[in-house]
Amino acid sequence: MNAWPRLQRVSILILLISLLSACSSIPKAGPIGTIEATAEDELGPRFVNDPPPPREGASAAAILDGFLFAGIGVSDNYSVARSFLTPALAETWEPEEEITIYRSDFKISSTPTEGELQLQLEVAAYIDGSGIRRNVAAGTTESITVQLEQVQGQWRVAEIPSGIMISAADAEAFLQPHELYFYSSSYQYWVPDVRWFVNRQGIATNIVQSLIDGPAPYLQGAVTSAFPENAALAVESVPIESGTATIDFTQDILTAADNLRRQQMEQQLRVTLTGLNTVNSVELRAGQPIDIDIDPDLVLPKQDPAVPSQQIVISDNELAFFQGGQLTTEDGVPSVSEFDPVDPAMSYDTRNFAFLNGDRTELMATGLEQNVRTVVTGSNLTHPSYDPANWIWTAGSAGGRSYVRAVPPGGSAGNAIEVLTAWLGNRTISEIRISRDGARALIVAQQSGKSQLLLSGVSRSEDGVPQALSDPISLNPTGAIDTAKWVTETSVVVADTANEGAVTATLIPFAANIDEYSPLEGLEHLSAGTGSTNVFAESGTSIFGVVGNAWTDQGVVARDPSFAG
Template sequence: MERGRAVRADILTAVEAVRVRAAGNRAQELVAALLVVCFLLLTGCSAIPTTGPVGVISASEGEPDVVAPVFDPEGPAPGATPERILRDFITAGTGASEGYSVARQFLTPELQETWQPEERIVLFRSDPRVEKRETEGVYQIQLETTGTVDSRGVRTNSAAPSTETLGVRMVQANGEWRIDEIPDGIMIAQSSATDLLISHSLYFYSSNYRYWVPDARWFVRRTGVTARIVGTMLAGPAPYLQGSVTSAFPEGVTLARDSIPITSGKASVELSPEVLENATDLGLQQMNQQLQVNLVGLNDVTSVEMTSGQPIQLGEEVPDLIVPELTPDVGGEQVAIAEGELVRVRNGAIVPIDGLPSVSEFEPKAPATSVSGSAYSFVRADRTALFVTAPGSQVREVVAGAALTQPSFDPENWVWTARSARGRSEILALPPGGTEADAVTLAAGWLGDRSVKDLRISRDGSRALFVTDRGGSSEILLAGITRSAQGAPQTLTTPLSLPVTGPAGRPIETAKWAGQSTIVASSLGAGEEATPLILQLSGEQEAMAGLVGVLGISAGSDAEDTFYAQAGDTLYRRIGTSWVDEELKVVDPAFPG
């Protein structure tokens, strides 16, 4: 999946460069479109994941508008009981055509006018239970749920199935039972969800416009979903990303019509007049870039045209326009510890780091390095001190504390860590060359009494990944990072929870980024078998083969080719679904970041 995004990044970068330079030149613009078509045909690459569990499905190349397999539910049966009406109404929610016209037949005329089917989607795993209550006409539907999707397409999964009860009021209309009151939304069986829902990542700019930040959403798989994707993108990022990412589109800009025509690969996006208010060439070109990255590869889209009554001219190329990275590359080298010293692991060999001072006297553990390799950090073995160093520099102790986590470098070379302070976890970020006195302490009241076991900053610098523990129960949290204009971290947003439980109920103790939308996670323990997991922000979860004695994991730009696990002092690499001994005696390997 990350490899597909990297390919997509390369082609988008090339096409956008041509399109900006070719603004107003139709011939050159056509060449750019043809280049994309040729590339997509050669690679057969899809922009959306094609495999996974409930709610993850892709648009195939050549599909006109992500049209789902035909679901043709029946309307109300004459003389049906209230219980039958409710069960059939749930089934009718699978028919999205014509505005859920079949499902609306189960409602009273008044409710038909106001019912919002996609306000909330409840995913359930076993047959719904319908019960009559004591009050005449009052019923309830009980569901064993696995998750929900809200009106913005934000999905919330349950770590374990839970029960939800929906209250319903039935009345008789013309001698037939109909639903007069029921919460907005539809209910989808897990077995049907793969055919009914599509997962698609929206993209927003990082605060410095250097990176694309993915925002996984879910949409009902039906005609018009392309417009729904753009409309949702225009409405802004998911709550946990608000303030940490940026949209090029001014607040209030909407789609001017409910469809996006696609002609010869070009998507024509008609926008409301607000898009032109105080617009600059730079702003318009940034908007165009954002539409490109959100739509290219979906439904045969190879280029995008913005219109507002007429085609919007992007103007001359602006020197300040940055083409963001879609998949930041951290390279293939890792930093690790061998015989008490920091080393690099490169091409299956242990390589000394030129110019780096000896660190053995500081009992190094859990090292980290910046993407450029210009700075290194590690904690003492007892996790009471954090150190930084660099080639040609001395080793400096910069943070003292208890239960310090492995340091993490962000793209601005700030060093992040968490420590225990007064019974709570405290999040620190140190500027390049700084000391504890210069550190920014980021409030995270939402942690409560959870302790932080691992903290990793995303390669775009916009998100912080936490592994937390409360009484032996683990939780993975993803928070946005807000920054000043100078790039200094300021706050952490209220996080998104990624419910996950290790096999056999073992708690997750570590997690690492493996690209922009992928996380690898594992339990740890010298004498226990661990089953490392691969998690997608879109909800997929894949269990790897078990490995005894896992003490740490690491991942590069994807989880396919650069996923490693340390067991004892032996480094293993993922090959397919197996672990292969790299025959290297190193501990605590880590990719840059």
């Protein structure tokens, strides 16, 4: 939704593109009142790279309003936006220090002090100078006091925080999401760190700078970077020529590193930058090209690993397998019917299994040619989740508090560990799913009657033992949910299975708009394999698969389907 009042925007846009017509105006004289941004219903594009400069004689409110709209003009280092500022502020103002995305109409109001205005926004998200996005709950507002001064008889903004403010609609064209890739602690997997950058020339430089600065706070301790803390660019630009991005580092960064570390740097840059359609290779320099020999110890990490197509289910109160529309059993899987099993899970090698008893007070583990053993006891235990190293994860409650526990491969109740979650507080966890790279935990929690969809980093010891879940970021579901599953490395599917009647499952990409599947009557359980078309649900004792956006009965009698992980 555009912030520029209609008459001012439309009159200028008529001269520029001859498309629009006028409809209202800002007062040019008299007392300053309240301005509300109007709905975007023009035929022209929301994203305008060359916004209009200040009008001579414009009121203080019009200057502030014009400055806000000019924030989407990136040309010549935001020169148009700077023209709305006093000369002193124009020198120090940092447009990309923080980007505020607002949900709906903002308001500019007068105060008793001349030249002082109050700006009110309903905020959707903040993006810091490293591209890290922080979503905030619907209804979050911010009030900013803005000072304006007369400069040669014209109002100009003299005091306002650095950064630009754009509508959620403008953000879709103005910002470009991009994955920075870091190594998992084992160097076996790439772990994506989604960032948001202004969609303009020089985006590759911003991406590289953010990559060498390190991961987002929630991933610190959960991932590894090939770049040392003192890594710096010798030339603050990353030119791209014939598909090759050239990154020039200060001399000591590359010369002080051994060949393996230099190759890990090159690999990390390449997998990150090839996300741009203009880059297919990278060249590292320290004043001159650096030769990098292939090191036999170099690990080629897996990116967004696929999961096996086979699912584990409960059929006739026993563990069974579902694949290609068929139910099968397998020799060597022990009987579990005496435990009234629910919520089965399977390791990525499809040889180890876990499930809950019917009361969800015991987490049981077994496998091919293995006995059934209890590995965790508690109350309200959540659907178990295997990580790539075969640790089994669950959450539950005991003594009036929630906790997260992890069981090592082949472990028992005696060596299950409690994972530190200092931020958990009074939240109740209804689901925890470890990502396929093992470095992140997807958590569905309830707090004060509201659902939260959280993403936390998994910190481990040097030998891979889980230690803590970092302070999470919020993925902000649109409504109540109680279950979530990984679909890809940067997307999840969620639903509120506690809802009666038809239930709508929602696909939530980390860097795109959400998408909804068709409602399914009585949806009780979700499972997700590789990709958004490999999602399944249970209703009653029937399993449904997604075809297009709708659900199709798979023609088997089973419950609680679950892919590996």
